[in-house]
Structure formats: C-alpha cells, structure tokens
Amino acid sequence: MIEKIKNTIIENKLLSIGDRVIVGFSGGIDSLTLLHILCNLTEYKLDVWAVYINHSLRPSENIREEQLLEDIGKEWGIKTHKVTIDIPGLLKAKPDSLELVAREERYRVFKEFRAQIHADKVALAHHLDDQVETILYRIIRGTGLDGLAGIPIARDGYFIRPLFEVTRKEIQEYAALHKLSWLEDSTNHKLIYQRNKIRLQLLPLLEESYNPRIKDSLIRLSKLAGAQRDFMTEMVTPFVAELSLTTADGEIGLKLEGFLKQPFYLQYYILKQFLLQVKPDYHLETAALEHLLEKINQEKYQFKAMHIFKGIYVHGEGKNILFSKSRQALPRKEMPSFPLTAPGLNVIPDLHLQIHIEVAPPPEDWSQVSNRLIYVAVSKLSLPLQIRFWRPGDVFWPLGGPGMQKLHDFFINVKLPKPQRKEVPLLVTADDQIVWVLGYRLSEKFKVDQQKDQVWCFTVGVSN
Amino acid sequence: MIEKIKNTIIENKLLSIGDRVIVGFSGGIDSLTLLHILCNLTEYKLDVWAVYINHSLRPSENIREEQLLEDIGKEWGIKTHKVTIDIPGLLKAKPDSLELVAREERYRVFKEFRAQIHADKVALAHHLDDQVETILYRIIRGTGLDGLAGIPIARDGYFIRPLFEVTRKEIQEYAALHKLSWLEDSTNHKLIYQRNKIRLQLLPLLEESYNPRIKDSLIRLSKLAGAQRDFMTEMVTPFVAELSLTTADGEIGLKLEGFLKQPFYLQYYILKQFLLQVKPDYHLETAALEHLLEKINQEKYQFKAMHIFKGIYVHGEGKNILFSKSRQALPRKEMPSFPLTAPGLNVIPDLHLQIHIEVAPPPEDWSQVSNRLIYVAVSKLSLPLQIRFWRPGDVFWPLGGPGMQKLHDFFINVKLPKPQRKEVPLLVTADDQIVWVLGYRLSEKFKVDQQKDQVWCFTVGVSN
Numbered sequence: 064m065i066e067k068i069k070n071t072i073i074e075n076k077l078l079s080i081g082d083r084v085i086v087g088f089s090g091g092i093d094s095l096t097l098l099h100i101l102c103n104l105t106e107y108k109l110d111v112w113a114v115y116i117n118h119s120l121r122p123s124e125n126i127r128e129e130q131l132l133e134d135i136g137k138e139w140g141i142k143t144h145k146v147t148i149d150i151p152g153l154l155k156a157k158p159d160s161l162e163l164v165a166r167e168e169r170y171r172v173f174k175e176f177r178a179q180i181h182a183d184k185v186a187l188a189h190h191l192d193d194q195v196e197t198i199l200y201r202i203i204r205g206t207g208l209d210g211l212a213g214i215p216i217a218r219d220g221y222f223i224r225p226l227f228e229v230t231r232k233e234i235q236e237y238a239a240l241h242k243l244s245w246l247e248d249s250t251n252h253k254l255i256y257q258r259n260k261i262r263l264q265l266l267p268l269l270e271e272s273y274n275p276r277i278k279d280s281l282i283r284l285s286k287l288a289g290a291q292r293d294f295m296t297e298m299v300t301p302f303v304a305e306l307s308l309t310t311a312d313g314e315i316g317l318k319l320e321g322f323l324k325q326p327f328y329l330q331y332y333i334l335k336q337f338l339l340q341v342k343p344d345y346h347l348e349t350a351a352l353e354h355l356l357e358k359i360n361q362e363k364y365q366f367k368a369m370h371i372f373k374g375i376y377v378h379g380e381g382k383n384i385l386f387s388k389s390r391q392a393l394p395r396k397e398m399p400s401f402p403l404t405a406p407g408l409n410v411i412p413d414l415h416l417q418i419h420i421e422v423a424p425p426p427e428d429w430s431q432v433s434n435r436l437i438y439v440a441v442s443k444l445s446l447p448l449q450i451r452f453w454r455p456g457d458v459f460w461p462l463g464g465p466g467m468q469k470l471h472d473f474f475i476n477v478k479l480p481k482p483q484r485k486e487v488p489l490l491v492t493a494d495d496q497i498v499w500v501l502g503y504r505l506s507e508k509f510k511v512d513q514q515k516d517q518v519w520c521f522t523v524g525v526s527n
Numbered sequence: 528m529i530e531k532i533k534n535t536i537i538e539n540k541l542l543s544i545g546d547r548v549i550v551g552f553s554g555g556i557d558s559l560t561l562l563h564i565l566c567n568l569t570e571y572k573l574d575v576w577a578v579y580i581n582h583s584l585r586p587s588e589n590i591r592e593e594q595l596l597e598d599i600g601k602e603w604g605i606k607t608h609k610v611t612i613d614i615p616g617l618l619k620a621k622p623d624s625l626e627l628v629a630r631e632e633r634y635r636v637f638k639e640f641r642a643q644i645h646a647d648k649v650a651l652a653h654h655l656d657d658q659v660e661t662i663l664y665r666i667i668r669g670t671g672l673d674g675l676a677g678i679p680i681a682r683d684g685y686f687i688r689p690l691f692e693v694t695r696k697e698i699q700e701y702a703a704l705h706k707l708s709w710l711e712d713s714t715n716h717k718l719i720y721q722r723n724k725i726r727l728q729l730l731p732l733l734e735e736s737y738n739p740r741i742k743d744s745l746i747r748l749s750k751l752a753g754a755q756r757d758f759m760t761e762m763v764t765p766f767v768a769e770l771s772l773t774t775a776d777g778e779i780g781l782k783l784e785g786f787l788k789q790p791f792y793l794q795y796y797i798l799k800q801f802l803l804q805v806k807p808d809y810h811l812e813t814a815a816l817e818h819l820l821e822k823i824n825q826e827k828y829q830f831k832a833m834h835i836f837k838g839i840y841v842h843g844e845g846k847n848i849l850f851s852k853s854r855q856a857l858p859r860k861e862m863p864s865f866p867l868t869a870p871g872l873n874v875i876p877d878l879h880l881q882i883h884i885e886v887a888p889p890p891e892d893w894s895q896v897s898n899r900l901i902y903v904a905v906s907k908l909s910l911p912l913q914i915r916f917w918r919p920g921d922v923f924w925p926l927g928g929p930g931m932q933k934l935h936d937f938f939i940n941v942k943l944p945k946p947q948r949k950e951v952p953l954l955v956t957a958d959d960q961i962v963w964v965l966g967y968r969l970s971e972k973f974k975v976d977q978q979k980d981q982v983w984c985f986t987v988g989v990s991n
Contacts, residue, residue, distance in 0.1 A: 203737045205744030207751050208672060257737060265737070273667045273721060273729070274870070274886055275905045275981040280669030283813065287671050291755065294792035328758035349747065406740070422738055441739045517739040
C-alpha cells in the first residue's frame with residue numbers, strides 16, 4: 064500500500080521535500096492511518112501537524128478524540144492543535160443541512176490555521192471508497208457530467224488527498240499491521256444519513272447482486288468525467304474571453320450575440336465559467352444552470368431579471384446578460400415568483416431567504432414541525448415549486464382547519480398587520496396551489512398522511 | 528398523454544404525413560399501446576403494419592401472441608406480418624448472450640422487412656422508464672460518458688420511439704382507458720435478468736429510500752451526456768480528417784505525430800471516430816478504448832500489434848497506427864497474449880475466438896458446466912485476465928484432480944496430439960495462473976466453492 068501512496072504523491076505532485084503539512088485528524092481509522100504514513104515518509108522530511116476539529120456534536124466522543132490526539136502527539140512526537148466550532152449554534156442561527164455547514168466550517172478552519180502556521184499543505188484522508196460513494200451519491204441525487212468527476216485529489220494547490228487511490232480495506236489492513244488504535248465515530252453507522260446508507264446498504268447490494276466490479280466502473284467513469292471537464296474548461300477559455308465585458312459598475316457581462324450562435328453544450332460550459340468568475344467557490348446545481356440557459360435561449364435579447372441560488376443575480380440589459388452579487392431589492396413588479404430546485408438548497412438573495420428541500424423519512428416526532436420546518440408529501444406536489452407573494456383571491460387550507468379559506472382572512476386570524484401581508488412569502492405548486500405560508504402555516508392539502516408517503520423536508524432560513 | 532406524444536413526434540421529426548410505418552409488436556402493453564396510438568393518429572394518414580417476431584423462446588406464449596396479432600389486425604383493420612427466428616438454434620451455433628443475439632436478430636429482421644415493403648419508419652415502444660433503466664444498468668455495469676446518453680429517440684433515420692417521453696404509468700393508464708387487452712411476457716418477472724432486477728427491485732428501492740425524483744435526475748444526466756457526445760463528435764471532425772490516411776491496401780490510418788499532441792479527452796474521441804469509421808455499427812467498450820489509448824500513448828512510434836474486440840485489428844506502422852478488419856493470422860511471436868475485458872464480450876479475430884464474461888448467479892445445475900461454459904469465483908481472480916498459449920513449464924490443477932500437474936502431462940492424459948498442443952488457448956490471471964484450458968478443463972483453484980461466492984460465467988464460441 065505504501066508504494067501505491069508514494070506513486071499517488073509523485074504522479075500528482077502532492078508533496079515537496081520539507082513541506083509543513085497539516086493533517087486533518089478525526090480520531091478515526093482513515094485519518095490516523097494517514098497521519099502514521101506521513102510521519103513515516105522520512106524521505107520527505109515533513110513537518111507534520113495533527114489538527115483536530117471538535118464539531119460540538121458528540122460531546123463524550125469528542126473528549127476521547129481530543130485525548131487520542133494528545134496521546135498520539137506525545138507518542139509520535141508531532142505537533143497537535145485543536146479547534147472547537149459550535150455547529151449546533153451555527154445551525155440555530157442559520158438553518159441548513161448539518162453536513163453542508165460542518166463541511167464549510169471545517170474547510171474554513173483549515174484555511175485559517177494553514178495561514179496562521181504558514182503550512183504548505185492540508186492533507187485529508189479521503190480514499191478510493193469515499194470517491195466511489197460520492198459518485199454514486201451524486202448520481203442518485205442528480206448531477207451533471209462534471210459532478211461525476213467526484214472529489215478532486217488536490218484542490219486550491221494545498222488541500223491534498225494522499226490516500227486517494229487506496230481502498231478502505233487496504234487502510235484497515237495497514238492499521239491492523241501497525242497496531243494502530245483508533246476511535247469509531249458513532250454516527251458512521253446511523254442509517255439516517257444517506258452517505259452511510261450508500262456505504263452500508265446500497266454498495267454492498269450492487270456488488271453482491273449486480274456487478275462485483277462496480278467500484279472499478281465508477282472510478283473509471285469519474286476519471287473520464289474529470290478529463291472531459293478539464294478539456295471543456297480549457298476549450299471554452301477563448302470563448303469566455305471573447306464574450307465577456309465588464310460594466311462601469313464592475314458587473315461581469317456576457318455578450319449575447321456571439322453566445323447564442325454556439326451549440327448547446329458549449330453554451331452550457333461558457334455560462335458555467337461566467338458564474339464561476341462571479342463566485343469562484345460556487346457550487347452550482349446542474350438543474351439551475353440548465354434552467355437559466357433555457358431562459359436565455361428562449362428570451363434572448365428580451366431576457367428578464369431572474370435570480371439563481373447562492374447569491375448570483377442574473378439580468379438582461381440590451382444585448383448583454385449581466386451577472387452580479389448585488390442584493391439590492393428589485394421593484395416588486397419585476398419579481399413575481401422565484402422557481403425552486405427540489406430537492407436542493409435555494410437561496411433568494413433579494414428576499415434574504417434560504418429554503419432547503421431535502422428527502423427525509425417522515426418524522427417520528429411531529430412536534431418538530433415548526434414555523435421554519437415542514438414535512439410535505441411529495442406525491443401531492445406538482446413541480447416546479449415557486450415562491451411568490453399574496454395575490455387578490457388567494458385561498459388556503461390551514462393545517463388543522465376546517466377547509467379552504469381566503470388568505471386575506473387567514474392573515475386577519477393570525478393578526479398580521481396589513482402592510483406586512485404582502486411581504487409574507489408563499490410556497491406554491493406548479494398549478495399555483497399554496498403549500499406553505501412561510502413562517503405561519505402548512506396547508507392541510509399537502510401534509511403527510513401515511514407512513515409510506517414519500518416526504519420532503521423544507522427548512523427556511525435567513526440568507527446573508 | 529397523446530399531446531405529449533404528438534409533441535415528441537413534432538420536435539424530433541419522427542413521422543411525416545403518409546409514412547408507411549412498421550410497428551414492432553410483441554403483444555405486450557407497450558407495443559399494443561403504441562400500435563393503438565399510431566392507428567389513431569389520423570392527421571398523419573399512416574400506413575401501419577404490425578410486425579411480430581417469434582423468438583422461439585416461449586412456445587406456448589408465442590402462439591397466443593401470434594393469435595393476438597391476428598385478432599388485432601382484423602379488428603383494427605391493419606396489416607400484420609410475422610417472422611420466426613430460431614434464437615436457441617443460433618445460440619447453439621454461436622454461444623453468446625441471449626439478449627444480445629435476440630436484439631441483433633430483431634434489428635436485422637426489421638431492417639430486411641422494411642426494405643421489402645418499402646416502409647419509411649420502424650416504430651419501437653421504448654418509453655421513459657426503459658431509458659431510466661438503461662442508464663442505471665449502464666452505470667452499474669460500467670460505461671463511459673457517451674453510454675450515459677442511453678437509448679436514442681431515433682436511429683439510422685428510420686428507427687423511431689414515439690413513446691420515449693411518456694412513463695410506464697401513463698401507458699398503463701392509456702391502456703386501461705382504451706380497454707386494451709395485452710399479454711404478459713412471463714420472462715418480465717424473472718429476477719435472473721439484471722434488467723428485470725433493476726426495474727423491479729433496485730429502482731423502487733432508490734425511489735423509496737434515496738430520491739423520489741431519481742428518474743428525473745437520470746433523464747437529465749442522459750440529456751447532458753447526449754449533448755456532450757454530439758458536441759464532441761462535431762468537434763473532432765476536422766481532427767479526424769486531418770489525422771487520417773488510407774493505405775494502398777485500403778486500411779484506415781491515424782497519423783501519430785498530430786495525434787500525440789492532443790489532450791487526452793480529444794484523443795479519446797478521435798480514436799473512437801476512427802474505430803467507427805472502420806466498423807460503423809461498432810459497440811465499443813470504454814475500458815477497451817482506454818486500454819488502446821493508453822498503449823498508443825506509452826508506445827508511441829513503437830506501437831506493436833494488438834487486437835481489440837469485435838474484429839477491429841489495430842497495429843503500428845512507422846509513424847501511423849493502422850486499423851483494419853483483417854483477420855489473417857499474425858505470426859505467433861507477435862501475439863503472445865490477448866487481454867480480456869471482464870465482464871464483457873471479447874472477440875479475438877485471429878483466433879476466431881469469442882469469449883463472453885458475464886456476472887451470473889452460481890448455477891443450480893452444475894451439469895451446465897461444459898467444455899464451452901464455465902463458472903468461476905471472481906474473488907480468486909487477479910485481473911486483467913488474458914488469453915495466451917502453452918509455454919514450457921506451465922502447470923495446472925485440473926478440476927477434480929489430485930493437485931497441480933504439468934500442462935504437458937495434462938495434454939498427454941487427454942490424448943491431444945503434439946502439434947495441436949500449442950494451439951489450445953489458455954485463460955490466465957494477471958499473475959499468470961491458468962484458470963481454464965479452453966475446450967478442456969477448468970482449474971480446481973478457481974472453481975466456485977460456496978453459494979455466496981461472486982461468480983462470472985465464461986462462454987467460449989467461434990467468431991466469424
């Protein structure tokens with residue numbers, strides 16, 4: 064296994080001699096093994112730092128993990144560092160997916176600590192099975208071709224993954240051989256997390272009953288997808304240069320005249336590059352990108368204002384499309400409705416609104432349903448969903464109520480002052496039925512009736 | 528649903544007014560619905576022919592299906608035609624996957640009958656769920672990006688799929704509404720077929736527990752893959768023209784000098800186009816294409832002879848790579864071994880040999896194991912597998928025998944004349960252990976021991 068890792072490091076130029084390397088340490092088998100290997104890679108003369116991030120999610124385990132960090136540090140003679148982040152607190156302030164927030168925070172901490180100690184690299188312990196699970200997860204949840212490339216072996220020039228070409232089994236064998244003692248993260252076995260379900264249920268089923276070599280197949284697919292992404296990114300560079308402009312206000316613009324002549328797939332990639340220029344660490348959903356592309360091709364020089372999530376604002380101006388991070392509210396008449404990607408994370412900057420739609424098991428404890436979190440029976444929804452505002456004649460069946468009533472009357476019942484009524488966002492279906500008066504009440508018509516209903520969980524939060 | 532189908536027909540230009548259309552009729556719900564819809568598409572004034580192909584696989588059902596064809600023909604006033612093909616007989620003559628042979632024969636029959644009656648189109652009843660299942664099937668079995676595009680809505684200008692954008696559920700509703708009575712194909716529920724398992728087990732599981740909208744996700748992915756394939760095919764056209772040559776013998780050649788300068792992904796597509804030029808109806812496995820590409824990039828102007836499956840022979844000559852369908856035997860010294868794609872269909876033209884490797888359940892009836900068909904425990908194999916010939920010192924443990932013996936002695940035991948011994952193909956593992964003396968005996972070391980072993984079934988046949 065060591066030879067394989069050395070090859071990975073050399074072929075992908077992951078390390079240089081004398082590098083100061085931060086190793087993300089969780090106490091689990093993968094990161095402990097990575098730490099052990101890097102400490103024993105004597106030819107590189109690395110200055111290894113083990114950094115532990117306490118997510119404040121499993122207090123008793125966190126204590127044991129911190130203790131392990133300390134023990135290992137002394138025993139192996141390496142520097143250690145620990146950081147505590149308050150994930151539950153962050154989630155309360157800004158409801159979002161736990162995994163997403165935890166991931167973003169982790170990267171932020173590593174970046175900051177790297178700058179602080181002037182480290183050259185941050186080594187993470189992702190391995191081949193993680194890559195396989197990521198690809199499968201993305202296929203199931205919905206991805207474009209680029210997403211099939213999976214996790215990159217290196218990012219930003221300093222996040223590196225030296226274990227990327229070894230399997231979980233090889234890591235287990237190495238850990239056993241070197242008598243490493245690691246800690247088991249109790250959440251690794253909870254099937255409520257889709258990633259765990261894929262690892263523990265789906266992949267074993269596919270290997271057993273469909274294709275014993277499915278991991279090879281998925282890795283091969285991901286390499287091709289990575290190659291096509293690199294090729295296309297290179298390929299569109301001259302087009303992006305030719306088609307871009309910058310306005311006096313600093314907005315980035317796309318010249319429609321040249322753009323509309325290109326074939327669909329090239330347009331798709333060019334547009335992607337424009338969005339990445341506006342926000343370099345952008346995580347774009349394929350569906351949203353396609354939706355925007357379709358709108359541009361339909362409306363051409365008549366392109367109207369629209370928003371897509373994560374704070375990029377796209378609007379037409381003459382023969383150009385402009386992209387900006389501007390959050391200034393548009394006149395209401397220009398924003399009659401906002402389409403939502405479901406499932407997905409939707410951010411509507413003008414409304415300072417963030418709506419996260421997730422596949423979920425029906426909740427066991429219905430008291431979880433709140434003003435900010437609802438569960439809806441998927442089969443009852445006609446898609447796409449939209450956010451819009453009160454219009455004369457709107458009707459609604461408040462959860463638990465006797466039947467349909469005018470939204471006007473509902474607002475009176477909940478004692479909402481008149482000027483505020485037009486400010487309440489409404490979640491509506493494609494056939495314009497009100498599903499949820501955000502912050503107030505779910506509709507009786509869309510509630511989950513039966514255990515076997517397929518369920519989406521909607522969480523609303525404030526976007527900044 | 529009718530409106531949706533009409534849109535599909537218009538947007539994809541599937542039909543013209545007055546077309547003579549052959550409808551592939553199986554007696555099942557899909558093809559009966561398609562037939563009913565085309566018969567009632569009065570504005571197109573179609574001349575509809577229902578054509579039934581009897582595969583000689585389910586005799587009692589075949590009789591009922593032919594009867595239904597006749598009844599429908601009379602009742603609806605349309606022309607009918609039936610063709611019988613002897614699939615079991617074809618499989619005996621040339622062992623191969625049943626589904627593959629049946630599919631090829633079906634297309635052949637439709638092509639021939641189309642020419643015979645001068646039909647404009649051949650309409651097939653594939654629908655949206657078939658597409659979803661195809662994409663999932665390919666992902667699981669291993670595919671490149673192009674394979675993700677799935678089934679095309681039209682092919683060769685006359686195979687058309689008018690039901691391509693409607694779901695199985697919509698077809699069922701239509702059939703119920705119009706009181707159609709169809710026949711159920713008994714093999715549709717047999718879980719030994721991977722396609723059935725995907726439809727009946729895997730997709731319901733994924734929808735239920737992972738993503739209720741997974742079908743939308745897969746369809747979206749397939750459309751992107753189709754767009755990227757069309758774009759790349761167009762994109763490489765000038766490169767293919769610039770890099771190609773034709774030898775005096777009519778072989779197609781690729782100029783290495785310009786080729787080797789291109790980025791990997793462009794090379795991949797250029798090579799694909801060359802192979803398609805040699806054999807237009809070529810069904811290439813990604814793994815085989817990548818293997819060839821790797822070899823070309825490693826060996827460059829020293830590229831040696833090699834073969835890839837389905838009868839395309841690739842060899843280096845000076846600064847060019849030549850492609851041909853030539854089957855003349857090479858001098859033995861130039862063909863020490865032939866790598867196999869597993870699972871997959873491998874054709875080795877020089878040896879007139881075809882080896883099909885499939886994932887299979889362990890056989891219940893071990894008498895199926897024959898000189899031409901073996902079952903092997905996958906976990907015992909080190910990959911890639913190869914075909915090679917007897918070398919001095921080769922040893923082998925014949926199935927049921929007491930232990931290892933010299934291959935030389937085995938040949939004496941089975942009374943094989945000396946000159947023929949060097950002609951017997953041997954299936955060997957990556958670490959050069961003999962798995963199978965083709966046509967003679969499996970190795971005891973690779974047999975299936977336990978019910979829970981993962982199994983590959985190897986079938987050997989003669990290629991033409």
